[in-house]
Amino acid sequence: MLQAVGLSCRRGERRLFSDLNVKVEPGTLLAVVGENGSGKTSLLRIFSSLLPPEEGSVLWDGQDIHQLKELYAGQLTYLGHLNGIKDDLTPLENLMSATSLAGEPCSNNGAKEALEAIGLKRPIHHLPSKVLSQGQKRRVTLARLWLSTRPLWLLDEPFTSLDAASTSVVTQRLLAHVQRGGLAVLVTHQEVALPAERLQHLRLAG
Amino acid sequence: MNRSSMWEAVSGIIKRDLLLAMRRRSDAAMSVFFLVIVASLFPLGVGPEPAVLRTIGPGVLWVAALLACLLSLSRVFTADYVDGALEQMVLVPQPLAVLVAGKVFAHWLISGLPVVLLSPLLGLQFGLDGDPLGVLALSLLLGTPTLSMIGAIGAALVLGVRGSGLLVALLVLPLYVPVLIFGAGAVTGSMAGVGGEANLSLLGASLVLSLFLAPWATAAAIRIALE
Numbered sequence A: 001m002l003q004a005v006g007l008s009c010r011r012g013e014r015r016l017f018s019d020l021n022v023k024v025e026p027g028t029l030l031a032v033v034g035e036n037g038s039g040k041t042s043l044l045r046i047f048s049s050l051l052p053p054e055e056g057s058v059l060w061d062g063q064d065i066h067q068l069k070e071l072y073a074g075q076l077t078y079l080g081h082l083n084g085i086k087d088d089l090t091p092l093e094n095l096m097s098a099t100s101l102a103g104e105p106c107s108n109n110g111a112k113e114a115l116e117a118i119g120l121k122r123p124i125h126h127l128p129s130k131v132l133s134q135g136q137k138r139r140v141t142l143a144r145l146w147l148s149t150r151p152l153w154l155l156d157e158p159f160t161s162l163d164a165a166s167t168s169v170v171t172q173r174l175l176a177h178v179q180r181g182g183l184a185v186l187v188t189h190q191e192v193a194l195p196a197e198r199l200q201h202l203r204l205a206g
Numbered sequence B: 001m002n003r004s005s006m007w008e009a010v011s012g013i014i015k016r017d018l019l020l021a022m023r024r025r026s027d028a029a030m031s032v033f034f035l036v037i038v039a040s041l042f043p044l045g046v047g048p049e050p051a052v053l054r055t056i057g058p059g060v061l062w063v064a065a066l067l068a069c070l071l072s073l074s075r076v077f078t079a080d081y082v083d084g085a086l087e088q089m090v091l092v093p094q095p096l097a098v099l100v101a102g103k104v105f106a107h108w109l110i111s112g113l114p115v116v117l118l119s120p121l122l123g124l125q126f127g128l129d130g131d132p133l134g135v136l137a138l139s140l141l142l143g144t145p146t147l148s149m150i151g152a153i154g155a156a157l158v159l160g161v162r163g164s165g166l167l168v169a170l171l172v173l174p175l176y177v178p179v180l181i182f183g184a185g186a187v188t189g190s191m192a193g194v195g196g197e198a199n200l201s202l203l204g205a206s207l208v209l210s211l212f213l214a215p216w217a218t219a220a221a222i223r224i225a226l227e
Helices: A040-048 A091-101 A108-117 A134-146 A164-179 B003-023 B025-046 B050-073 B078-083 B085-090 B096-125 B131-157 B164-192 B197-226
Strands: A002-011 A014-024 A029-034 A055-060 A076-079 A152-156 A183-187 A199-204
Touching (some): A002 A040, A014 A029, A014 A040, A040 A152, A091 A134, A091 B003, A091 B085, A108 A134, A164 A183, B003 B096, B025 B050, B025 B096, B096 B197, B131 B164
Parallel strands (some): A029 A199, A076 A152, A152 A183
Antiparallel strands (some): A002 A055
16 A cells, blocks of 8 residues: 655745645555646656655555655556667567566566557567657557566556557556556546546546 | 566566667667777877877776767666556565666676777777777676666766767766776776776776676666656
8 A cells, every 4th residue: 555644845945845745545546636746746756756745645555655665666557658678679678678687677578568468569669769650659558467477556647648548458458457556646637537436536636 | 576577577688678678779789889989089189199199098998988978878767757657667576776787787797798899999090909998897786786786876967868979978977087087097007017907806896896886876867756
């Protein structure tokens, strides 16, 4: 279970949010919505432990994530709004180096299946990533979700530049994740087509 | 956290960086060519007097190696910072300092090792021969990893800063001074017949110290840059 207790965040002079309390139970997805600049990404970065909160704390199964450190990193898959894709590597190499770095190395075939699951066909696997479109690059990043066995997923606007078909494929993958008892926090401007009992919204006022 | 998964993550990062360097050979070649050109300019400018060249040789070669290292420093973390790969590096179940050490090692293989291998050839231009040539290569073998380690701290500190190339030079060059003195001193000592062992030992000690401390300092700087 992921829990935020009395979180507040300030970027420069601006206070983005204060005294924020939220709880994400296993098997549910938290969709963080709000205007541009309302602090959605900052909240996600606080959840990921990249950004220390100004006040309050984030608890994973009752323990502060800044005390758990690497143990917490072993529970989580974080995909930020940057893709982390190297233009000079192929999608296959990008995916395999990302998973081996994350400590979940996958086989060549496993990576190919994940790329196909998100709709990137085999001929594309061996092209340099710089020739891919923005949406295709996004899909290379998101293919990690098919290889991740981590319970907590933190995704920053995963649907950006995806077409309708890929959006629904990713949504299906999210549904499968929460049905297996996983947790997810999603920053998004789009409706997430999940059953209401699995979905929780958090609106940041900005 | 077990040891094999740590090794896997580190070797993965080294392999990825080497693969990237292979795909962009021109980047890696640039600092090596810079070294060759700078080292070749001095005999042309100072004149072909063998005694003068032998005197300035060790110092010139070491300064050229140091500047070549500086030139490639900005590449260590900047690309990863811009495309988001650095965030992923921070959020892995391994200590960041260990991954940083892997990245710096890859950087040294790409830009430091060629300098070491080329140095005897460049030394010949300055009339060095025999023992001093060997000591030159050995001093660079011990010294260039130290330069990469110290440089990584500077490169991480200036992440996201405008005009970072010049800033990193200002930050790092003063810290390079001891390495330069020991390195050039080792070669000069061996030319004078007193042997370079003392200076080489000091270079070795600097290497051990920087291996021990620099990855932690770099990791802390990266975390601050990503906040």
